[in-house]
Amino acid sequence: MSTTKKARTQPPYELLYWPSIPGRGEFIRLALEATGTSYTDTANASKDGIQSMLALINPEATIDADGNPPAFAPPILRVPGEGKNGKSLVLYQTPSILAYLGDKLGLAGEDEIEKQWILSHMLTALDLNNEAHDTHHPIASQLYYEDQKEEALKKAKDFRESRIPKFFGFFERVLKGNEEGQGKFLVGSKLSYADTTVWHVLNGLKFAFPKEVEAREKDYPTLFETFYPSVQEQSGLKEYLASERRLPYSQGIFRYYPELDRQ
Amino acid sequence: MSTTKKARTQPPYELLYWPSIPGRGEFIRLALEATGTSYTDTANASKDGIQSMLALINPEATIDADGNPPAFAPPILRVPGEGKNGKSLVLYQTPSILAYLGDKLGLAGEDEIEKQWILSHMLTALDLNNEAHDTHHPIASQLYYEDQKEEALKKAKDFRESRIPKFFGFFERVLKGNEEGQGKFLVGSKLSYADTTVWHVLNGLKFAFPKEVEAREKDYPTLFETFYPSVQEQSGLKEYLASERRLPYSQGIFRYYPELDRQ
Known part of the structure; x- marks a missing residue:
């Protein structure tokens, strides 16, 4: 800190x-x-x-x-x-x-209008986060993954094939529409909590679905070639991500189950 | 209007x-x-x-x-x-x-503090709303219910037995803790969008899971005997709910499938 x-x-x-x-x-x-x-x-x-x-x-x-x-x-x-x-x-x-x-x-935009857009985009990224969680727990949070694996395989297939491209495509379009952000910021010309939230969900998806994300990255060049590397180089974030305070993924929202990833 | x-x-x-x-x-x-x-x-x-x-x-x-x-x-x-x-x-x-x-x-409380609590409670009610949706579509929104009915039966069981009492119990406690609301308001002493949101989710659950809600209502007397009837009697809401603008439930978030309700 x-x-x-x-x-x-x-x-x-x-x-x-x-x-x-x-x-x-x-x-x-x-x-x-x-x-x-x-x-x-x-x-x-x-x-x-x-x-x-x-x-x-x-x-x-x-x-x-x-x-x-x-x-x-x-x-x-x-x-x-x-x-x-x-x-x-x-x-x-x-x-x-x-x-x-x-x-x-100071992570909520320049005015009331940007503030509302930032809130909306953050909520959308959290929806993607929640859907990623539900791929390994489609039936019940309190049950083990192993007890809902059959359903998880089906849920993950839909998530990979329908939901991931829908969300990635949306954020790509938001970045492209925000010219002053130059692909680096979703809203306006400076970092917001929508940027950090979208970045973390992308980072988590790269961990949980490495093959799927790798296969799709090229379709969303602003998101993966400009936005993603730019956010993690931001002052404060760069130091944090290299520190021990950044905890590794394990048995939380983003989990790596090879059978749920693209085969 | x-x-x-x-x-x-x-x-x-x-x-x-x-x-x-x-x-x-x-x-x-x-x-x-x-x-x-x-x-x-x-x-x-x-x-x-x-x-x-x-x-x-x-x-x-x-x-x-x-x-x-x-x-x-x-x-x-x-x-x-x-x-x-x-x-x-x-x-x-x-x-x-x-x-x-x-x-x-004027539906966001008396000060910045109440505003944040109202936002938090509304988000919690929407989480319950989303979980209600997922009972009939646990695998994929784009598939028919009939194509995920097996999984829906499992998801609905967990929803009824674990999730409904957790959420109902929480809102009951929020109402009890807010003395100035006298059981009628979640935050403070006047109507907020948290109240209207919680009310609608309860109304939808009564439609979708009538037996389950009826069996549980008595455990949450503030929520079902004070809050719920009070909100729907509020000026503006009362007239709206009796009007043709209030649309009936059908094939949306709240659906009545008898097999998903308590047997």
Whole structure:
């Protein structure tokens, strides 16, 4: 975590998520890291850190000591001093946290119009993220992959053949339509949380479906030859991605099952 | 559509969605109707209306004549005069449109804190909406239900037994924790687009899974005995729900397949 001037003027952001996997917490980490913002990744910072997160999703909770509603699921963002009566603010839902941080960290465009487009594109990237998850868990999140493998093979086929080209084609067209972004930014001429979100989903798909993505990359040259390498070279992100804070993929949203990839 | 004073001061909102079904367009309609806001539901207003929507999701489009990016899918909101250089603004993604309208129509809480909670709860209700859709289409949206019925039976079982109680329990707890809402509002003491969104998902589930919901209602008394009847009695919504503009469920997100319900 950097200690730039900007970081010191921000409140002590706390990210609460499952430890050891990138997961949906990664979209929040990328927004914070891209702006050199200091934060605590509680469940990864100490062995007991996960307890803070579990307390917030306690299935008996109705309201916390600071007046916040319960959280349905992580990621959760806690911001000391920014809640009701100067207490802590607790937010959940990835898009909600990104919208909040986007405003505070300058990742939400130049005006209200760009802000709405950035929100829309981010939501679309998260839809792709969710569909990628469902390829290995089409029946039930709580069952093992092995217990829904037959269905996963069918779901992954549709995902690879219909959904991947639909989403890739869409983002390619958004990039092409945004001339001032020169292929590097989805909206306007500077980095937004839509860019970091789309980038991470592409990165995850390259891990989970390497053959499929490799076979299709050439059809989306702006997305894969300009946008993708440009985002990961952004100051803040480049250092983060080379650091130990960037967690490896394993048994989270993006999983590598060779049988689900293109054969 | 009412012609209150408020309606006349709003821009001529245009909703673009598939005709004849409530679908995801319904979440936008409810926000507009609850506030007595005038709008055009283009694809339902005329036989050719759907063409305007199809033009915006044209898979070749990169940018429209007013400088808007392409839309991935409907619902889409067009707002004349509110885009770049005073042209039309085009937004897509249900949560993005609700966040935009919530601010404009006074459905987004009393302050920035409530605004974020409302956004988070709405996103959670839409997650439940999406999971309800996936019960009848667990493998591929583009295939017929009959071609994925085996998988649908498994998915629906998990949805009924694990997911429905998790979501219902969560919204019950949010209502209980928000004392000033007296069980009628999820956040604060007035109607928000989180309330209308949760209400519609509950209404759809009552249609799609009547036995399952009936068997569970008593476990969530605030949600089903206070919140649900209160929201549908709200001025604006009450008149809308009794009107012909409220479209019946059919082959959209909420479908009644007796074999997917509790047996």
